[in-house]
Amino acid sequence: MENQQGGRTALVTGCSRGIGRAIALGLARDGFDMVVNDIERQRADLEALAEEIRAMGRDCQALIADVSDRAQVHAMVDTVIARSGKIDAIVNNAGILIASTVENLTDEQWDAVMDVNAKGTFLVTQAILPHMRARGYGRVVNIASIGGKVGSPEQAHYAASKAAVLAFTRVLAQEVGEFGITANCVCPGIIVTEMGRTNLADQANVDKWVAATALRRLGQPEDVVGPACFLASDASAFMTGQSLNVCGGIVLN
Numbered sequence: 001m002e003n004q005q006g007g008r009t010a011l012v013t014g015c016s017r018g019i020g021r022a023i024a025l026g027l028a029r030d031g032f033d034m035v036v037n038d039i040e041r042q043r044a045d046l047e048a049l050a051e052e053i054r055a056m057g058r059d060c061q062a063l064i065a066d067v068s069d070r071a072q073v074h075a076m077v078d079t080v081i082a083r084s085g086k087i088d089a090i091v092n093n094a095g096i097l098i099a100s101t102v103e104n105l106t107d108e109q110w111d112a113v114m115d116v117n118a119k120g121t122f123l124v125t126q127a128i129l130p131h132m133r134a135r136g137y138g139r140v141v142n143i144a145s146i147g148g149k150v151g152s153p154e155q156a157h158y159a160a161s162k163a164a165v166l167a168f169t170r171v172l173a174q175e176v177g178e179f180g181i182t183a184n185c186v187c188p189g190i191i192v193t194e195m196g197r198t199n200l201a202d203q204a205n206v207d208k209w210v211a212a213t214a215l216r217r218l219g220q221p222e223d224v225v226g227p228a229c230f231l232a233s234d235a236s237a238f239m240t241g242q243s244l245n246v247c248g249g250i251v252l253n
């Protein structure tokens, strides 16, 4: 796949660490010039990632923006278009998880999770769509979750936000297909990241999730890279409105 995507530009949101970081490096390996994004708190890690990508011989812009803030999202997209002229692929990866039972869930927790996971995906996609449509080409890859299909206790709001991403993607695919744009989801299972650790508080939880997989192991960020890069490439040209479970066989369909 080396340099298969030469001349193309991809944006990954929330990618200073975890799954997004692995995907950004994977896309750069495939030949994409990169735009990497995260929030101010993650600036140092984001800059370090950008340096790593530049050392691979790719162009890379590191842009701070909160994906749940319309003005910041548009400023980011305007900056990319002014410099690169285009974005061929976006990976909406930024996400948060705040564990709470439904009984204890506050309005603020519900809104925070919805704002980043669901609204952030909408805002970034909406800002970039006119540019993709004008060129008759685009790949939208949304990182949802098997939580959006099944869900676990203390994650009703997170599951709802990811179900929203899945539904958003199915409708988006129907709206933009005629413009050469595909929209698909990746649904990770339990991946060992800062967020993933929420599900892995103690050995009993680790054992439970390992036993739930057909492959008898937890996922690593690198496990999500192949499916995400596939959906960002022309190898998936006739796929749209779909979701790929990348969960070691927790969810089978």
Ligand code: NAD
Binding pocket: 013, 014, 015, 016, 017, 018, 019, 020, 037, 038, 039, 042, 065, 066, 067, 068, 092, 093, 094, 095, 096, 116, 120, 143, 144, 145, 146, 147, 187, 188, 189, 190, 191, 192, 193, 194, 195, 196, 197
């Ligand atoms: P992570 O917490 O390590 O990384 C999430 C990144 O998103 C962080 O760098 C964070 O700073 C960034 N972010 C948060 N809010 C943001 C905002 N408003 N704007 C821009 N960036 C923001 O988590 P991860 O496990 O790497 O998660 C990546 C994606 O994968 C998320 O969408 C998550 O819901 C999804 N996912 C993760 C798992 C898992 O088990 N780890 C499972 C299913 C889905």
